[in-house]
Amino acid sequence: MSEMTSGATLLQPSERRMVLPTNILTGILLGVVGYWAGVQIGNGFGFNDSGNTGVLAGYALGSIMFLVGIGFATYPLARLFGWVTPSQPAYDEHQGVWRYLNLSYDHKVIGIQYLIAMLMAMLFGGIGAMFVRTNLLSPDTPIFPPDKYLTLVSMHSVLMVFVASAAIVGPFGNFFVPLMIGTNRMAFPRLEALSLWLVPPALVIMLLSPVFGGFQTGWTGYTPLSEQAGQGFDSYIVGFTLIAIALVVSGVNMLTTVISMRAPGMTWTRLPIFVWGVFSASILGTFAAPVLAAALSMQALDRTMNTTFFVSSNGGSPYLWENLFWIFGHPEVYIFILPAFGIVMELIPHFARKPLWGYRIAVVGLLGVTLLSWFVWQHHLFVSGIAPALRPFYMLSTEMISIPTGIVFLVAFGTLWRSRISMTVPMLFCLGFLYNFLIGGISGVFLSDVPSDITLHGSYFSMAHFHFTIVGGEIFAIVAAIYYWFPKMTGRMLNATAGKIHFWWMFISFNLAFTPLFAAGILDMPRRVSTYAPSLQGLNDWVTIWAYVLFSSMLFFAGIVIWGWFFNSKLAVADPWHARSIEWQLPTPLPRRNFARIPTFTRPPYDYGEGVPRPLIEPGAESAPALA
Amino acid sequence: MNASERTHTLRLAIAWAVLSVVGVVIAMQVNMPPGDQTQQASDESSLLRLMLILGTPVFVGVVLFVLYSSYAFRQAPGKLEDGPPRRGNLRMQWAWVIATAVIVFALAGIGINGLANSSAATTFASSGGSLGSQTVGTSSSDRLQVQVIAQQWYFTYRYPGYGGAESTHLVLPVNANVELHVTSTDVIHSFWAYQLGVKADANPGVDNITYVTTSKTGSFTVRCAELCGIWHGNMFDTQGQVVSQGDFATWVAALQSSQSDITLPPYAPEYFPSPRVKGS
Numbered sequence: 001m002s003e004m005t006s007g008a009t010l011l012q013p014s015e016r017r018m019v020l021p022t023n024i025l026t027g028i029l030l031g032v033v034g035y036w037a038g039v040q041i042g043n044g045f046g047f048n049d050s051g052n053t054g055v056l057a058g059y060a061l062g063s064i065m066f067l068v069g070i071g072f073a074t075y076p077l078a079r080l081f082g083w084v085t086p087s088q089p090a091y092d093e094h095q096g097v098w099r100y101l102n103l104s105y106d107h108k109v110i111g112i113q114y115l116i117a118m119l120m121a122m123l124f125g126g127i128g129a130m131f132v133r134t135n136l137l138s139p140d141t142p143i144f145p146p147d148k149y150l151t152l153v154s155m156h157s158v159l160m161v162f163v164a165s166a167a168i169v170g171p172f173g174n175f176f177v178p179l180m181i182g183t184n185r186m187a188f189p190r191l192e193a194l195s196l197w198l199v200p201p202a203l204v205i206m207l208l209s210p211v212f213g214g215f216q217t218g219w220t221g222y223t224p225l226s227e228q229a230g231q232g233f234d235s236y237i238v239g240f241t242l243i244a245i246a247l248v249v250s251g252v253n254m255l256t257t258v259i260s261m262r263a264p265g266m267t268w269t270r271l272p273i274f275v276w277g278v279f280s281a282s283i284l285g286t287f288a289a290p291v292l293a294a295a296l297s298m299q300a301l302d303r304t305m306n307t308t309f310f311v312s313s314n315g316g317s318p319y320l321w322e323n324l325f326w327i328f329g330h331p332e333v334y335i336f337i338l339p340a341f342g343i344v345m346e347l348i349p350h351f352a353r354k355p356l357w358g359y360r361i362a363v364v365g366l367l368g369v370t371l372l373s374w375f376v377w378q379h380h381l382f383v384s385g386i387a388p389a390l391r392p393f394y395m396l397s398t399e400m401i402s403i404p405t406g407i408v409f410l411v412a413f414g415t416l417w418r419s420r421i422s423m424t425v426p427m428l429f430c431l432g433f434l435y436n437f438l439i440g441g442i443s444g445v446f447l448s449d450v451p452s453d454i455t456l457h458g459s460y461f462s463m464a465h466f467h468f469t470i471v472g473g474e475i476f477a478i479v480a481a482i483y484y485w486f487p488k489m490t491g492r493m494l495n496a497t498a499g500k501i502h503f504w505w506m507f508i509s510f511n512l513a514f515t516p517l518f519a520a521g522i523l524d525m526p527r528r529v530s531t532y533a534p535s536l537q538g539l540n541d542w543v544t545i546w547a548y549v550l551f552s553s554m555l556f557f558a559g560i561v562i563w564g565w566f567f568n569s570k571l572a573v574a575d576p577w578h579a580r581s582i583e584w585q586l587p588t589p590l591p592r593r594n595f596a597r598i599p600t601f602t603r604p605p606y607d608y609g610e611g612v613p614r615p616l617i618e619p620g621a622e623s624a625p626a627l628a
Numbered sequence: 629m630n631a632s633e634r635t636h637t638l639r640l641a642i643a644w645a646v647l648s649v650v651g652v653v654i655a656m657q658v659n660m661p662p663g664d665q666t667q668q669a670s671d672e673s674s675l676l677r678l679m680l681i682l683g684t685p686v687f688v689g690v691v692l693f694v695l696y697s698s699y700a701f702r703q704a705p706g707k708l709e710d711g712p713p714r715r716g717n718l719r720m721q722w723a724w725v726i727a728t729a730v731i732v733f734a735l736a737g738i739g740i741n742g743l744a745n746s747s748a749a750t751t752f753a754s755s756g757g758s759l760g761s762q763t764v765g766t767s768s769s770d771r772l773q774v775q776v777i778a779q780q781w782y783f784t785y786r787y788p789g790y791g792g793a794e795s796t797h798l799v800l801p802v803n804a805n806v807e808l809h810v811t812s813t814d815v816i817h818s819f820w821a822y823q824l825g826v827k828a829d830a831n832p833g834v835d836n837i838t839y840v841t842t843s844k845t846g847s848f849t850v851r852c853a854e855l856c857g858i859w860h861g862n863m864f865d866t867q868g869q870v871v872s873q874g875d876f877a878t879w880v881a882a883l884q885s886s887q888s889d890i891t892l893p894p895y896a897p898e899y900f901p902s903p904r905v906k907g908s
Contacts, residue, residue: 146858218855224832225815225857312833313900318816319831353703354711361721383818384829385810385836392740399732399739406728409690410721416697418633419711423702431694438690442683449739452675454827455662458818458853522661522676524822526853529861578708609710 022071024101031201034058034065053304055212055231059238063201070197071103075190103197105189108590110196111175112489115482117199118167119558121159124207128156130551133544139534149530151214151232158206158219158236162243164470165332166199168339169250169285172481173278175489177254179583179590180272182263182599187256195250202242209235218528220329223310223321226299234303237296244293244328247335251286254278265601269363272581272605273356276363277342280370281335288331295324319386326377334373336470338366340477341408344430347484348415349606350579351427356606357414361407368404372397382453391450398448405441409434424577425499429480432507436472440465443518461521467514479506479557486564487572491589494564502560505553513546580614581605631700640696644689651684662825665848665870667841669825671742678738682731771807771839774798777899778810778817778830781859783850792895793884798868801876802845810836813899818854821868827853835897842870 020026038061042054067073078084100113131152135142142149174196178186186192209215212231221240226233258271258279271279299321301307308314310321349356356362375397382391412434421427443465447453456462487493516539523539525532532540575584582605586594603612631639660676662669703709775786776798785798798821800806810819812830820827823846828838848870852863871879 146861150855150858150860216855216858220855222816222855225855228815228857312831317833319834352701352711353709355713355715357714358716358721361716361725383827385831385834391743392736395739395743396733396736399736402732403725403728406724407721410724413693413697414714414716414720416694416701418636418714419697419701420703420707420709421698421701422708423698431698434694435691438687442687445683445735446676446679449675449679449735449742451668451672451739451742452679454668455672455676455822455825457827458820524661524849524851526820526851526860528855531861604715607713609713 020069022069022074022103024070027066027069027071030069031062031066035062037061037065049304049306051231052234055234056238056300056304059201059205059234063198063205063238063242066201067194067197072190072194072197103193105185105193106592107174107178107186107189107192108489110192111171111173114166114170114174114196114199115489117196117203118163118170119561121199121203122163122167122554123558124203125156125159125163126551126554128152128159129547132156133547135530136532136540137544139532139537139540142530144530146530147214147216150216150218150528151210153528154215154218154236155206155209158240159203160470161219161332162199162202162206162239164336164474165243165247165285166195166250167478168343168474168481169254169278169281169335170196170199172274172343172485173250173254173282173339176485176583177257177275177278178261179586179594180275180581181258181261181266182582182595182601183257183261184594184598186253187261188253191249191253195246195253198242198246198249202239202246205235205242206239209233209239220325221299221321222325223299223302223318224312227302227311234300237300237303241293241296244289244296247285247289248293251282251284251289254282255286258282263595263598263601267601269360270601270604272346273359273362273366274339274342274346276366277339277345280366281338283370284331284335284338284373288328288335291324292328292332295321295328298324319384322381322384322386323377326380330377330380331373333466333469334369336474338369340433340474341366341369343477343481344433345408345411345415346581347426347430347480348412349608350484350577350581351422351424351430352415352419353422353608354415354419354606355604355608355610356411357417358407358411359604359606362411365404365407365411368407369401372401372404376401379448379453382450383457395448395450399445402441402445409438424483425494425496425503426480426484426577428500428503428507429476429483432503433473433476433480435507436468436476436510439515440468440473443468456521458527459521460517460525460527463527464514464517464521467517472510472514476506482561484577485583486561487576488583488586488588488590490565491572492564492568493570493572493576494560495568498556498560502553502557505556506550509546509549509553513543513550516543580607585614636696636700640692643696644685644692647688647692648685651688652681655680655684661822663823665823665842665844665846666825667745667843668839669823670843671745672825675738675742679735682735771805772801773807773809774800775895775897776808776810776819776828776830778812778819778852778856779814780857781852781863783817783819783852783863783865786895787880787883788895790880790884791887792892793880793887794892795883797865798848798850799876799879800840800842800868800870801873802842802870803873804842806840806842808838808840809897810838811898815856816854817852817856817863820851820853821848822851823848824868824870829854833898833900845870845872 035058038058039054042057043051045053099109104110135144135149144152174186174192178184209232215229215233215236217226217229217233221236258275298309302309302311308316310316310318312318345356345362376394378386378390378394379398443461447456447462447465483494483499520536520539523536525536572588574586574588577584582599658677658680660673660680662672664670664673773788775788777784777786782796785795787793808826808828810828810830811834812832814832817830818827819830824840826838826840828836830836848868850865850868852860856863
């Protein structure tokens with residue numbers, strides 16, 4: 001490594017190395033020990049704080065020790081003490097399936113690890129949703145007591161926010177951004193791995209919450225309600241903080257990679273639009289997530305050290321939390337959707353076999369959303385009493401977001417016009433996205449005008465609105481991306497017929513489940529209630545039944561993925577979609593080094609119908625390890 | 629498939645126009661809540677209906693375009709042809725952006741106008757709330773002041789103009805300008821009087837002011853619209869009433885006299901949760 005070239009003959013590396021074998025088992029073991037030690041230390045300090053210090057310190061130390069055990073301390077410690085540094089990246093330490101369970105610095109391995117982590121989180125969040133809907137079958141005789149019900153609502157929302165924040169940039173951003181810009185790795189592979197390995201402790205900590213009584217605050221965690229919550233709320237603080245750190249770390253890494261590691265000829269106007277989507281979301285992640293982490297630390301201090309940032313009777317203000325939370329929270333929802341826009345605009349040209357229509361205005365649209373998303377957060381607070389004089393401003397800025405969002409539709413339309421559409425499974429999901437996001441967008445306008453928002457705010461209407469944008473929008477885009485890129489990621493195809501059945505199953509059940517919720521909201525049903533007006537039972541039962549059908553469609557999808565990945569003997573060809581973008585010009589499975597020689601780009605992407613030969617990429621020299 | 633550009637455009641435009649007209653006619657029949665019990669509720673109803681009407685052609689246009697393209701521009705079976713290599717049309721992009729901008733600014737204008745009207749004669753800055761800077765109960769205006777006190781898990785209403793008399797159901801006279809002072813004694817709640825077209829968060833230590841002008845008698849429902857703990861779903865009251873001026877005078881006099889021999893806590897513009905004494 002660099003020691004050889006730095007000429008530091010006086011500082012020969014010591015023969016010593018870390019004695020601890022670093023792998024996931026060590027990580028789990030150290031994590032448990034760290035948790036126990038943290039609890040002892042936290043409780044030992046003796047704050048009269050209902051044991052919150054112990055639980056918070058346990059989670060924090062447990063997470064840190066987990067990261068140490070899995071190998072994140074090896075390199076810094078070796079540099080610090082002059083031990084022998086691992087001469088090879090961790091990628092080569094583990095083989096086969098074991099590689100995917102351990103620390104790896106290969107962006108392709110991390111992409112797959114991220115995909116699995118996100119699908120697991122989505123499963124847990126989905127099960128939570130099923131419990132919530134089951135509880136709502138009856139208006140007045142709920143199955144769960146109200147505290148358990150609200151814990152389920154809160155867990156569902158927080159887990160799904162985790163998924164929505166990272167399920168595109170994590171799996172597909174990490175896997176494909178380096179390929180698409182023509183480089184062999186991300187700028188900071190260790191940070192890339194860190195952004196992944198913060199997710200498992202966050203999930204475990206969230207799932208531990210019910211052990212400590214759960215929390216009844218929803219994902220917003222508003223004070224003073226959160227002050228009433230028990231130790232279950234500490235999961236929210238630490239789990240969300242870990243995700244916030246992951247967002248910052250991944251954001252910085254993505255920005256640096258796209259800015260500084262593009263191959264020759266990969267100018268800003270030749271970046272695939274998916275990279276632009278990830279890039280704009282990374283800007284938001286880098287700058288918005290620190291606000292969340294800071295605000296959560298303030299809540300933690302309020303709970304343990306008796307600071308009173310948010311305690312109104314002691315000079316603090318619940319408004320402060322509302323503002324800080326939404327200063328993060330509104331850019332956050334664009335962290336969800338910008339990469340989804342990227343996926344849809346990336347996929348449509350390949351299946352319409354036409355260049356992306358209006359590439360530059362598409363980029364303007366993405367960056368326009370990025371910019372405007374900083375100026376809209378108080379539309380969540382229209383009825384809160386904060387700064388009423390500013391409401392016209394936030395109303396205007398919120399509605400202005402329709403302009404760059406409308407550009408995405410324009411670009412999709414321009415590309416579809418006079419094209420040659422192959423109705424493949426990914427394309428079906430992209431078109432489904434356009435429909436669902438249209439409903440989400442129009443209903444968003446209803447919510448953005450203050451007078452209409454007064455009726456709709458905090459009702460099932462707003463809940464239906466954001467499910468249309470996140471489930472109908474982002475999740476549909478993620479499913480499209482899985483069908484589209486799965487052959488490149490795993491070397492296997494997913495069954496197309498089953499995929500088409502899955503699309504109609506999911507699309508119809510999603511719309512039948514969520515469209516009636518707009519009516520529920522208009523008919524006076526507030527969010528997060530465990531009992532409701534008996535007149536709305538028919539509507540709610542209908543929704544619950546179709547929610548079950550929607551959930552079963554996702555189980556069917558899981559079956560398609562598992563079968564395609566592990567039981568399908570048919571290997572995918574290098575370019576099953578006949579797409580012209582660079583990742584499909586590389587062999588499948590991908591070589592360890594993406595490019596034996598860094599390619600030079602000479603044309604903008606999506607060069608369909610322009611009569612130019614296929615871009616030729618020389619595969620890597622090394623033998624390709626199978627990815628599954 | 630082989631039709632010319634012009635034919636495709638014409639077909640789409642005609643279908644869009646016809647279906648939009650049908651859609652708009654249907655949308656105009658829809659009565660959007662919250663109704664017409666107050667001036668604010670009527671404004672909200674008509675704005676919601678306007679949005680439904682404006683949204684219909686947009687919805688029809690997008691759905692129609694996607695369906696038409698999926699059919700008319702499909703790849704011939706067994707073939708893999710490329711489409712025409714068009715990379716954009718600046719004039720059309722400008723037209724689209726300007727069109728969406730016009731709709732957006734028009735809607736925002738209507739919203740801002742409605743917001744200004746709903747606070748009637750008040751200045752813009754105080755419509756919707758203030759941080760406890762106004763004094764309740766001493767105003768000489770012709771408005772009826774009512775304080776809405778939220779706590780886990782019910783609402784209480786005090787009438788500062790009537791000696792601070794207190795009720796568990798909200799009763800308002802018809803054709804009156806009402807000034808609601810919404811506050812909370814514990815966590816954040818949200819006072820949602822559905823048929824009145826009123827929603828205002830109840831924050832501890834904050835006097836959140838909102839206005840309503842009643843125009844019709846009838847009953848209404850009050851719900852909490854902000855998650856406030858385990859019985860949030862049970863925090864509602866279906867016995868709110870807008871009654872005639874005479875009935876209100878009778879009712880409030882009876883309320884006052886029934887409370888003459890009990891000592892209510894002193895009236896205050898806002899309340900705080902009891903200070904936390906955790907560390908001691």
